[in-house]
Amino acid sequence: xxxxxxxxxxxxxxxxxxxxxAEIVDVKFSRFPDGEHFLETGKLDxxxxxxxxxxxxxxxxxxxxxxxxxxxxxxHLVLPYMAYARQDKKFKEGEPVSARxxxxxxxxxxxxxxxxxxxxxxxxxxxxxxxxxISIARDLGSWIQNLELTNPLILAPDDGAMxxxxxxxxxxxxxxxxxxxxxxxxxxVTIAPKxxxxxxxxxxxxxxxxxxxxxxxxxxxxxxxxxxTDIFAACVHGVLTGGAYVRLLSGGIRDVACTDTxxxxxxxxxxxxxxxxxxxxx
Ligand code: R5P
Numbered sequence: 176x177x178x179x180x181x182x183x184x185x186x187x188x189x190x191x192x193x194x195x196x197a198e199i200v201d202v203k204f205s206r207f208p209d210g211e212h213f214l215e216t217g218k219l220d221x222x223x224x225x226x227x228x229x230x231x232x233x234x235x236x237x238x239x240x241x242x243x244x245x246x247x248x249x250x251h252l253v254l255p256y257m258a259y260a261r262q263d264k265k266f267k268e269g270e271p272v273s274a275r276x277x278x279x280x281x282x283x284x285x286x287x288x289x290x291x292x293x294x295x296x297x298x299x300x301x302x303x304x305x306x307x308x309i310s311i312a313r314d315l316g317s318w319i320q321n322l323e324l325t326n327p328l329i330l331a332p333d334d335g336a337m338x339x340x341x342x343x344x345x346x347x348x349x350x351x352x353x354x355x356x357x358x359x360x361x362x363x364v365t366i367a368p369k370x371x372x373x374x375x376x377x378x379x380x381x382x383x384x385x386x387x388x389x390x391x392x393x394x395x396x397x398x399x400x401x402x403x404t405d406i407f408a409a410c411v412h413g414v415l416t417g418g419a420y421v422r423l424l425s426g427g428i429r430d431v432a433c434t435d436t437x438x439x440x441x442x443x444x445x446x447x448x449x450x451x452x453x454x455x456x457x
Contacts, residue, residue: 178195190445235280254281257278259273260295263298279303287457296308315411330379372401373402387416396427413431
């Protein structure tokens with residue numbers, strides 16, 4: 176068994192290969208003069224773990240080409256981050272179900288698929304090969320443990336993210352709640368935890384994705400007004416678009432951690448251990 180990866184998942188794939196004690200295959204990536212992607216793999220094995228986060232359209236094309244280049248092998252696809260997953264339904268007539276479109280394309284040429292904290296597990300039904308989702312909530316919990324905070328409150332930005340936040344919180348036995356928006360008037364909205372008071376305690380806001388960071392930045396300002404001492408943010412997928420990292424730090428977040436499902440300077444947590452565990456015990 177060998178591991179192979181696209182350009183955007185080199186660090187995670189290398190960690191995974193080390194964890195599996197497997198060789199990683201060299202791939203030469205290039206482009207034709209018109210901008211089309213091209214690649215050439217080194218020597219493959221009978222069984223291949225293909226690792227490729229879809230973070231944008233280029234990485235999607237590169238992954239499709241890589242799977243095709245591995246056609247002689249039995250391929251297991253690791254899809255650490257799947258862009259387009261948030262458009263998982265038609266919100267109005269004429270729109271695509273982008274998650275379904277991407278899932279269909281990525282089902283070709285592979286035997287099975289592993290996703291990591293996919294935006295919504297119902298998306299798995301759009302793959303035409305067996306697909307399973309793993310959670311790295313426990314690894315986010317370990318990062319929080321290392322902060323050595325006294326009595327932290329783990330906060331989900333909304334009700335929908337509560338199950339994930341509960342998983343993170345249970346790894347350290349911490350209290351957990353979710354933020355709730357209350358409209359006070361046409362212009363004024365407050366954001367506060369639904370049940371728990373944050374006065375004089377540190378808070379860690381956790382989510383599957385941080386995209387613009389808008390939700391967390393607004394919440395941070397209000398949580399400090401409510402007496403929180405220190406606020407941290409951790410997520411699985413650091414999309415961090417449009418200057419989000421800067422906005423979070425200048426908004427008062429003490430530290431931001433994301434994982435290597437999207438490889439960033441603040442990828443302080445790795446998904447490699449959980450992926451390796453899942454590959455060993457499917
Ligand atoms: C939404 O469904 C996701 O789980 C995140 O809560 C969302 O993507 C965060 O967005 P932003 O960082 O832009 O506020």
